[in-house]
Amino acid sequence: MGSGGRTQYLTMTTESPAAGELAPAPLVTCKLCLCEQPLDKMTTLQECRCLFCTACLKQYLQLAIREGCGSPIACPDTVCLNHGTLQEAEIASLVPVDQFQLYQRLKFEREVHLDPYRTWCPVADCQTVCPVASSDPGQPVQVECPSCHLKFCSCCKDAWHAEVSCRDSQPIVLPTEHR
Numbered sequence: 261m262g263s264g265g266r267t268q269y270l271t272m273t274t275e276s277p278a279a280g281e282l283a284p285a286p287l288v289t290c291k292l293c294l295c296e297q298p299l300d301k302m303t304t305l306q307e308c309r310c311l312f313c314t315a316c317l318k319q320y321l322q323l324a325i326r327e328g329c330g331s332p333i334a335c336p337d338t339v340c341l342n343h344g345t346l347q348e349a350e351i352a353s354l355v356p357v358d359q360f361q362l363y364q365r366l367k368f369e370r371e372v373h374l375d376p377y378r379t380w381c382p383v384a385d386c387q388t389v390c391p392v393a394s395s396d397p398g399q400p401v402q403v404e405c406p407s408c409h410l411k412f413c414s415c416c417k418d419a420w421h422a423e424v425s426c427r428d429s430q431p432i433v434l435p436t437e438h439r
């Protein structure tokens with residue numbers, strides 16, 4: 261105990277702290293920036309209970325949205341023991357609206373991309389999700405866009421080519437070769 265410091269503190273407690281807040285706010289270390297911050301500047305992730313300062317999380321999320329292509333956003337702690345992912349509500353509360361909308365759009369595009377029973381219409385200004393009626397996902401089938409009625413191949417997105425296999429690796433070239 262120092263010379264009088266403690267006594268002085270005790271005499272001053274009559275005025276301030278409100279009930280239930282007797283302990284001074286502890287500082288917590290953010291695992292991203294390694295800074296010590298008071299708890300009210302921190303955000304706890306719902307799923308894994310990891311704690312980061314809110315400013316760091318915001319920065320991390322904006323980057324993760326741009327680079328993640330709509331995949332779930334994991335806890336920024338790469339060794340997070342609970343393998344937490346951020347809930348959509350958390351993302352929405354931490355990034356600007358336009359960023360969150362971008363995330364939702366990328367996420368939806370990714371879901372369609374991963375879904376063998378849905379595909380995008382290849383017409384650039386159509387952007388319609390078309391149902392793929394396939395009993396054998398991966399096999400090319402004819403898809404008809406419900407908006408522009410284009411009939412295309414579910415695999416290579418070219419005009420439908422019944423009886424002919426996909427040639428998606430070859431660019432379409434006009435037959436100019438004479439042999």
Ligand SMILES: [Zn+2]
Pocket residue numbers: 290291292293294295312313315316317
């Ligand atoms: Zn931080």
Ligand SMILES: [Zn+2]
Pocket residue numbers: 305308309310335336337340341342343344
């Ligand atoms: Zn975590």
Ligand SMILES: [Zn+2]
Pocket residue numbers: 381382383386387388405406407408409410
């Ligand atoms: Zn279309």
Ligand SMILES: [Zn+2]
Pocket residue numbers: 400413414415416417418421425426427
């Ligand atoms: Zn094809």
